[in-house]
Amino acid sequence: MTAACPSGLPASGSVTVTETADGQVATILISRPDKLNALTLEMLAELESHLDELASGAVRVVVVRTAGSKAFCVGADIEAFSRLSATDMWRRWIAEGHRVFDRLARLPQPTVAVVDGLAVGGGLELALACDLRLATPEATFGLPETGLGTIPGWGGTERLTTLVGPARAKELILTRRRADASTALGWGLVNAVAADIDAETDRWVHELLGSAPIAQQVAKQLVDAAAAGAPSAVLEALGSGFTAYTDDFAAGVQAFRTKSRPEFRGR
Structure with missing residues (x-):
């Protein structure tokens, strides 16, 4: 590129x-x-x-x-x-x-x-x-x-x-x-x-x-927050709860079960 x-x-x-x-x-x-x-x-x-x-x-x-x-x-x-x-x-x-x-x-x-x-x-x-x-x-x-x-x-x-x-x-x-x-x-x-x-x-x-875009972006925010001194316990709970309801999470879990490559769509 x-x-x-x-x-x-x-x-x-x-x-x-x-x-x-x-x-x-x-x-x-x-x-x-x-x-x-x-x-x-x-x-x-x-x-x-x-x-x-x-x-x-x-x-x-x-x-x-x-x-x-x-x-x-x-x-x-x-x-x-x-x-x-x-x-x-x-x-x-x-x-x-x-x-x-x-x-x-x-x-x-x-x-x-x-x-x-x-x-x-x-x-x-x-x-x-x-x-x-x-x-x-x-x-x-x-x-x-x-x-x-x-x-x-x-x-x-x-x-x-x-x-x-x-x-x-x-x-x-x-x-x-x-x-x-x-x-x-x-x-x-x-x-x-x-x-x-x-x-x-x-x-x-x-x-x-190769990563799910929403999860990746949330993870980036959490790392930046941690670098600024924010505690992870509450933020990771919120982030995990949010990403668990995305289509990408469902696709990732299904791909894990079938040993296939997930198709993430950012939603």
């Missing part, structure tokens, strides 16, 4: 979405390779618009990719945000980035970031807003903002800490070190490293499509 980079892109970059023929998988492509896929406010607005459409659609899995091989994304366009006043930075740049990345994190569907090259600053924060991260051996990860006299501003301090713990998060943020792909895998920052990233992505997507 390889997304092609559109030709004739505007200098400001673009965010596009393509879907598989059966409508089960959507690929978000962030394309500004000449600027290492640095993000502008206009690109964030495009991304948000696509996320709103995906959230209400029938797509089962969302893959986030970027154009080129030098960088997944180097984060915010420094030239753009360095021209903002302190109040505009507060009111717009940080607020809008947080809103859009939170929107990505709250998509009901499982999301997969495919990282090739640099994923630094807001680029790492973009990957962190996804549920799963796959990387090439050439991928590197970092949050270098303190070297610019500022801090990670799009959720990196929270999401990275939740994922790898405070000591590792401080290591990347306070020292500006970069973690290579093997280190990121050892820390749990990425789920897999593969030279053939397209084949690896297809494998993960295929496995994700």
Whole structure:
């Protein structure tokens, strides 16, 4: 499942979405390779618009990719945000980035970031807003903002800490070190490293499509709630009770009894 980079892109970059023929998988492509896929406010607005459409659609899995091989994304366009006043930075740049990345994190569907090259600053924060991260051996990860006299501003301090713990998060943020792909895998920052990233992505997507979509989406919500400190006993009881009345649950039980493959329909 390889997304092609559109030709004739505007200098400001673009965010596009393509879907598989059966409508089960959507690929978000962030394309500004000449600027290492640095993000502008206009690109964030495009991304948000696509996320709103995906959230209400029938797509089962969302893959986030970027154009080129030098960088997944180097984060915010420094030239753009360095021209903002302190109040505009507060009111717009940080607020809008947080809103859009939170929107990505709250998509009901499982999301997969495919990282090739640099994923630094807001680029790492973009990957962190996804549920799963796959990387090439050439991928590197970092949050270098303190070297610019500022801090990670799009959720990196929270999401990275939740994922790898405070000591590792401080290591990347306070020292500006970069973690290579093997280190990121050892820390749990990425789920897999593969030279053939397209084949690896297809494998993960295929496995994700094998689960009942409603149960999968409820489970995602419960894991996110648990990461935020919510107790599981009540939430899992509610989630189990809800999914037990879906057609997918009946299909799953019947397939188990007959030793066949269930056909989930998301209802």
